[in-house]
Amino acid sequence: MRVVIKDNEKQVAEYAYEIVRMALVDRQYKVLGLPTGSTPLLLYSELIAGLNRTEIDFSDISTFNLDEYLGLSADHPRSYRYFMETRLFEKINIKPSNIHFLNGLTDNVEAECAEYEDQIAALGGIKLQILGIGRDGHIGFNEPGSSLESRTHYVTLTKETIADNARFFDREKDVPRWALTMGVGTVMDAEQILLLATGENKAAAVAAMIEGPITQMCSASALQSHPDVTVVIDWAAASKLQHLEYWKQAADDYDEMYDFLTAARRHAGLEDSY
Ligand code: F6R
Numbered sequence: 001m002r003v004v005i006k007d008n009e010k011q012v013a014e015y016a017y018e019i020v021r022m023a024l025v026d027r028q029y030k031v032l033g034l035p036t037g038s039t040p041l042l043l044y045s046e047l048i049a050g051l052n053r054t055e056i057d058f059s060d061i062s063t064f065n066l067d068e069y070l071g072l073s074a075d076h077p078r079s080y081r082y083f084m085e086t087r088l089f090e091k092i093n094i095k096p097s098n099i100h101f102l103n104g105l106t107d108n109v110e111a112e113c114a115e116y117e118d119q120i121a122a123l124g125g126i127k128l129q130i131l132g133i134g135r136d137g138h139i140g141f142n143e144p145g146s147s148l149e150s151r152t153h154y155v156t157l158t159k160e161t162i163a164d165n166a167r168f169f170d171r172e173k174d175v176p177r178w179a180l181t182m183g184v185g186t187v188m189d190a191e192q193i194l195l196l197a198t199g200e201n202k203a204a205a206v207a208a209m210i211e212g213p214i215t216q217m218c219s220a221s222a223l224q225s226h227p228d229v230t231v232v233i234d235w236a237a238a239s240k241l242q243h244l245e246y247w248k249q250a251a252d253d254y255d256e257m258y259d260f261l262t263a264a265r266r267h268a269g270l271e272d273s274y
Helices: 009-026 041-052 080-087 109-122 159-168 184-188 200-211 219-225 244-267
Strands: 002-006 031-034 062-065 067-069 128-131 153-156 178-181 192-197 229-234
Touching: 002 009, 002 244, 009 041, 009 128, 009 192, 009 229, 062 080, 062 109, 067 080, 109 153, 109 178, 184 219, 192 200, 192 219, 200 219, 200 229, 219 229
Parallel strands: 002 229, 031 062, 031 128, 128 192, 192 229
Antiparallel strands: 067 178, 153 178
16 A cells, blocks of 8 residues: 655645556556545546646546445436536546446346446456545445445445535435445455545544554455555545654655665666666
8 A cells, every 4th residue: 555645635636646647548547436525526627637638538438436326316416426427527528338327226226236347347347446535434335344345235324424425415314325336345356546535534534544454344444455556645634644754754765765676676687777
């Protein structure tokens, strides 16, 4: 797990944009997993700006969103589908047929979830999965107690998540109590994972994710065992990390580590000297 700490939300988004750009341009990744919520909004603005600068292109990109409320239609103003359409999809050159979403009005929850897994597999799996994190450590809507092996499934939302998401609704009682979500196992299958978190209210969840035990009581902690995860956070979200100095130094040292390794390999005759 690589932890990158930035000064503010804007810098978090700019750094995250670079990771997405490299994934799309250098790694030629074609399948993205996307979150909704407040956290990725600045990144989505960066992606729109990047497209306008012709640095990136979405014409052959497919997306899978992490989750959707049960009971809301795609055009319901509070649905995650509507959120994505208005915040990102209608501002980029993605083909509508390449956008994949769980259907919140399905008449068969189990079949809908199984079909979503099949659709992901049919496209060769998610290459870059972008994530936010809930205050209780959830990723997607995998609330505390969700199996770390879980596949796409239906979930009963916690009171905490309902309260947190009430800001998007007129009244808290309008927030749906159930949702469909990719499972932790589904997320873990992605080739590369980028998790963003900003603000002090995420600090406890961030500390549990990075430094706590791997447990289904904090689904984000599963990411510790993924081989390619970058966590980009601001100082407020980092503020409860016990080894804050170490994480900061480790992030700063990353480029230096490669310089050191190249020099050592050259010394050992494994790379050409110049
Ligand atoms: C939403 C999702 C959730 C959010 C999390 C943080 O699609 O997957 O896990 O990422 O609840 O939400 P914000 O960013 O609004 O704090």
